[in-house]
Amino acid sequence: xxxxxxxYIAQGVAxxxxxxxxxxxxxxxxxxxxxxxxxxxxPNGRYIIAIIELGxxxxxxxxxxxxxxxxxxxxMFGAVIAHLTKLGLVVNDDGGLLxxxxxxxxxxxxxxxxxxxxxxxxxxxxxx
Amino acid sequence: MKTAIAVNLEKISRMTNIGIVLLLxxxxxxxxFVSFYFHFLTVFFMMLVLLNLHWRHGQTSHALLSNxxxxxxxxxxxxxxxxxxxxxxxxxxxEEKPFxxxxxxxxxxxxxxxxxxxxxxxxLDFDHAEMKLxxxxxxxxxxAVQPFDVAVGQARGIESVYHIKHPIMISAMSYGALGQNAVxxxxxxxxxxxxxxxxxxxxxxxxxxxxxxxxxxQMGTAKFGVRHEDGRLDESKLAELxxxxxxxxxxxxxxxxxxxxxxxxxxKEKITAEIAELRGVPLGSDVxxxxxxxxxxxAESTVEFIGRIQQVGGLPxxxxxxxxxxxxxxxxxxxMKRQDTVPDFITVDGAEGGTGAAPKSFMDDVGLPxxxxxxxxxxxxxxxxxxxxxxxxxxxxxxxxxxxxxAFSLGADVAYSARGFLLALGCIQALQCNRNTxxxxxxxxxxxxxxxxxxxxxxxxxxxxxxALHHDYKELLAATGSITSSQLCEDNIYxxxxxxxxxxxxxxx
Numbered sequence: 191x192x193x194x195x196x197x198y199i200a201q202g203v204a205x206x207x208x209x210x211x212x213x214x215x216x217x218x219x220x221x222x223x224x225x226x227x228x229x230x231x232x233p234n235g236r237y238i239i240a241i242i243e244l245g246x247x248x249x250x251x252x253x254x255x256x257x258x259x260x261x262x263x264x265x266m267f268g269a270v271i272a273h274l275t276k277l278g279l280v281v282n283d284d285g286g287l288l289x290x291x292x293x294x295x296x297x298x299x300x301x302x303x304x305x306x307x308x309x310x311x312x313x314x315x316x317x318x
Numbered sequence: 319m320k321t322a323i324a325v326n327l328e329k330i331s332r333m334t335n336i337g338i339v340l341l342l343x344x345x346x347x348x349x350x351f352v353s354f355y356f357h358f359l360t361v362f363f364m365m366l367v368l369l370n371l372h373w374r375h376g377q378t379s380h381a382l383l384s385n386x387x388x389x390x391x392x393x394x395x396x397x398x399x400x401x402x403x404x405x406x407x408x409x410x411x412x413e414e415k416p417f418x419x420x421x422x423x424x425x426x427x428x429x430x431x432x433x434x435x436x437x438x439x440x441x442l443d444f445d446h447a448e449m450k451l452x453x454x455x456x457x458x459x460x461x462a463v464q465p466f467d468v469a470v471g472q473a474r475g476i477e478s479v480y481h482i483k484h485p486i487m488i489s490a491m492s493y494g495a496l497g498q499n500a501v502x503x504x505x506x507x508x509x510x511x512x513x514x515x516x517x518x519x520x521x522x523x524x525x526x527x528x529x530x531x532x533x534x535x536q537m538g539t540a541k542f543g544v545r546h547e548d549g550r551l552d553e554s555k556l557a558e559l560x561x562x563x564x565x566x567x568x569x570x571x572x573x574x575x576x577x578x579x580x581x582x583x584x585x586k587e588k589i590t591a592e593i594a595e596l597r598g599v600p601l602g603s604d605v606x607x608x609x610x611x612x613x614x615x616x617a618e619s620t621v622e623f624i625g626r627i628q629q630v631g632g633l634p635x636x637x638x639x640x641x642x643x644x645x646x647x648x649x650x651x652x653x654m655k656r657q658d659t660v661p662d663f664i665t666v667d668g669a670e671g672g673t674g675a676a677p678k679s680f681m682d683d684v685g686l687p688x689x690x691x692x693x694x695x696x697x698x699x700x701x702x703x704x705x706x707x708x709x710x711x712x713x714x715x716x717x718x719x720x721x722x723x724x725a726f727s728l729g730a731d732v733a734y735s736a737r738g739f740l741l742a743l744g745c746i747q748a749l750q751c752n753r754n755t756x757x758x759x760x761x762x763x764x765x766x767x768x769x770x771x772x773x774x775x776x777x778x779x780x781x782x783x784x785x786a787l788h789h790d791y792k793e794l795l796a797a798t799g800s801i802t803s804s805q806l807c808e809d810n811i812y813x814x815x816x817x818x819x820x821x822x823x824x825x826x827x
Contacts, residue, residue, distance in 0.1 A: 229354040260365070267361045275350055312395060313369065 197305045201250045204262055204298035207291055208247035215240035221282045228276055239265065246299075255302055256309035262299035266292055331386035335374070338366050338388065401749070412441050414747070416670070417717065422741055425717055428786035429742035429779035449689070450812040451723050454799030463792045464802045468731050470567060471634030471662040473707040478633050480532070480566040482709075482732050484513040484784055485722060485791045485803065489713050489736035490536045490569070490638070492520025494584050494593045495675075495751070499771040500760040504739055505529035506773060507780020516734070519571055519582055519607070521597035527564055529777075534567040535559060536638070537627070539581045540607035542597040549612050553630045560631035567634045567663070568627055572614070575667035575714055577676035578640040578685035581607030585675055587754040590763050617646075617653040625659035636663030636708070641691035642684075644698060651702045660707045664699075665734065666692045668714020675752035688714030689728060693808065696729025717741065719790035726803040727810040742783040743776050 215222045215236045226232040242265055249258025269292050273279060281288050307313070342363035349356035366388070373383040373391070382390040404414075411419040420441050427434035442448060468482040488508055493501045495518060502525050508515040509531035517523035519538025526533055537544060537556075544556040559565060573579060584593075584605040591601060599605045614620040628635045641647060654660045668688025686694070692712050699705040712730035716722045717738030725733055737745070744758045751761040759771035795803060798810050 231354050235355065264361045264365060267364055268357055271346075271349070271357050271360060272354070276354070313391075 193305060197255075197302055200298040200301045201255050201259075204259075204295050204302065205247040205250040207295045207298075208243045208250070208262060208265075211291070211295075212240040212243035212247065215243070221284075224282060225272075225277060229272060239268070250299070250302065254309075256306035257311070259299045259302035259306060260310060262295060263303055266296040266299065270296070327386060327389070331389040334389045335370060335387050338363055338370060342367055405747070412443070416715070417737070417741070417747060421718060422747065425738055425741040425783065429783040431782045431786075434786070448814065449724055451720060451727070451794065451798065452810050452812055453797040456799050457797045458799055458801055460792055460796045462801055463795050466788065466791070466803075468709055470636075470709050474628075474634075474660070474662060476632070476634070476662075478566075480514075480634050482514060484511065484788050485726075486716075486733050486735055486738075486784060486787045487513055487534070487711070488515040488739050488780075489734040490516040490518040490534075490571070491736050491740075492518030492536075492542075493523065493525045494518075494520040494588060494597065496761055497756075497759060497763050497768045497771070498525045499768045499773055500740075500743055500776075501525040502528055503743055503771065503773045503776035504780055505531045506777035507742075507784070508532070510777060510781040511784035513784045514566065516569060520593070522559070524596060527562070530564060532566045533564045534569050535565050536569045536571055538571045538607055539609065539611050540597075540605075541611070542599070545598065547598075549608065551613065551626075551630075556627070556630050557632075560633050565633065567636065568631045569663075569665060570611070570624065570627060570635065570637045570661075572610070572620070572637050572639040573642075573667070573685075574638070575640040575669050575685060575688075577680040578642060578667075578669060579609060580676070580680050581609050583607070583675045583677075585752050585754070588752075588761075588763060593763075617650045618657075620650060621653045621657050621659050624654075624661050625657065628659070628662075634662035636661045636665060636711075638665035638667060638711075638713075640667040640669055640685040641695060642686070644694050647695065648698050648702070651698055651704060655702060655704060660704050663709040663711055664695065665711040665713060666695050666730070668692070668712075670714045688712060688716075688725065692725060692730060693728045719787055719794055722787070722791065723794045723798075723803075723806070724811050727806040727808060731804070739780060739783065742779050743771065744779075 215226075218233075218236075222236060223232060226236040229235065242261060246258045246261035246265060249255065250262065252258070273281075273289055273292070279289050280286050303310075342360065345356050345359035345363055349360050370387045373380075374387045375384075378384065380390075382393060409419075424434050466483055466485050469479050470482065471479040488504055491501075491504075496504075505515055505526050506529040509529050512532075514532040514534055515526065516534040517526045517536050519536050519540065519542055521543035523533065523535065523543075540549065541551055544552050544559060546552050556568075560568065571582075574582070577583070582605075586602055586604045589599070589601055589605065593599075594601045597605065611620075611623060613623045613626075624635065624637060666688065668691060669685030670687055685691075692710075696705065696710060699708070699710075709731045710729055711732050711734050712725040712728075713734035713736070715737070716725055716733045716735045722733040740760055741747075743760050745760055746758055748757050750756055754762050754764060756762040756767060759768040762768060791803075795801070795806075798806065800806055800810075
């Protein structure tokens with residue numbers, strides 16, 4: 191029962207942060223644009239990632255939270271790669287705030303993914 | 319033995335496991351040097367590699383995954399889609415279970431009012447041990463066949479005698495087992511054709527009553543709808559229900575073909591708030607009925623209970639069971655004679671019965687099949703001299719007119735079918751009745767699945783099916799040279815015992 195509660199909290203936290211992140215990208219906040227210019231993905235990549243983040247957030251709040259967590263973890267993997275290879279840990283003088291948020295989403299979504307692994311299609315269901 | 323194109327699973331899995339790591343490295347490098355977009359692939363392969371590591375080193379419950387990793391996962395995926403592939407592509411038209419495509423197609427055609435004749439010979443395996451109806455040298459004219467009329471309760475001399483006008487009735491399926499649209503389509507179809515329908519043991523039959531067809535109220539071992547909290551009969555509730563115009567008969571379920579010797583089972587997935595209220599049960603857990611009525615512990619108490627229901631309900635009242643031990647049944651019949659309380663009808667359910675959710679071993683391995691149990695019941699009733707005091711119903715895969723005639727020849731007066739009517743409603747035999755995921759909206763309570771089942775359209779099919787079965791009944795009866803089904807006897811069917819014996823002789827030699 192306790193696990194269930196933690197799972198729901200993790201889903202909520204990850205979803206909220208993902209919505210904020212995708213919102214920043216959709217409205218074209220200057221920091222977002224700067225990041226995607228550094229990655230040479232502006233503007234298409236910014237919108238693609240924003241859509242995936244929003245989708246993951248919606249799924250995390252629905253009965254398909256398992257699928258949503260996989261998407262969220264995937265996007266965060268991509269973000270980690272970006273920070274390690276191109277961006278660095280401190281972006282736009284934010285003192286590492288962005289990387290911190292990233293890690294929070296990563297941990298939350300990862301927890302949801304593990305605790306809901308049975309609900310993930312193909313991977314979880316068929317081996318029961 | 320070594321063959322030229324042997325599959326070396328170990329080698330393939332090793333290549334796969336190394337391959338995805340190489341792909342990960344490759345996509346990572348292109349992502350770094352060419353375009354960041356390639357990191358979409360990097361992420362995908364990274365997750366695949368992690369998953370593969372988990373399968374190979376992080377879990378112990380699947381030996382195949384542990385030994386071979388990713389490639390072994392294909393086995394589970396392919397296995398999970400196997401039933402669909404077999405049904406659509408690889409199974410022949412006569413070998414599917416429980417109903418082959420040929421058997422189902424006949425019901426579909428009858429339900430749609432289409433021509434169900436076929437050409438160029440039967441598709442069945444005639445060398446196999448199959449029963450056949452024996453026709454007469456002197457068939458009667460079809461118009462000479464007497465209208466079907468079986469009076470239930472007449473022998474007891476009660477006022478509320480019920481006349482059954484069709485050789486087929488809709489067998490027990492509760493609201494709960496079926497969704498509301500399915501129940502209403504069946505009830506409307508039954509009303510239109512003038513046939514009777516059993517409510518199943520689902521408590522107050524709210525949706526069955528909606529369409530105004532003739533109903534047989536079934537009282538299961540848990541007595542849903544007519545019980546006190548301790549599981550005993552609430553006489554006032556039963557009397558109240560029996561007083562309704564639509565309720566014509568009462569059936570006391572002692573056991574059921576799908577799970578003889580075990581109580582009914584409604585999986586928690588299928589229990590909505592409404593069902594919980596109609597049945598008087600809690601939400602969120604499987605509802606398991608007791609294996610027997612609290613009141614019925616031996617022959618004496620069982621017969622007393624039957625008598626009590628006859629008194630309280632004032633309607634034709636019968637019992638339903640799947641035959642187990644015939645000596646116990648004989649004892650029960652003797653007790654009926656002693657107390658001078660004979661049920662107005664007996665429903666013999668074959669062990670092949672199957673609309674209920676049931677543990678596999680009960681479904682497969684317990685109880686006598688219909689064509690074994692029915693003649694035994696008929697014989698015992700005759701030997702004890704009470705056969706003419708009651709009517710015999712038969713249930714168990716009686717979906718085609720041929721099988722129904724065989725049941726009539728073995729002693730039945732009226733046939734019951736449940737799955738035949740599900741097929742008429744559009745069942746595609748997806749075998750998910752216990753999971754609330756029925757793809758055609760019959761055995762589910764999910765609104766998005768139920769919306770596909772149009773009550774009016776399917777009611778027409780149900781009525782068509784009943785009429786078509788009645789039509790074929792008359793034709794087949796005329797072919798046997800009989801004008802009423804009570805003239806049929808065991809001589810009217812061919813039971814290929816010799817074939818079976820020859821086969822066992824051959825096996826012995």
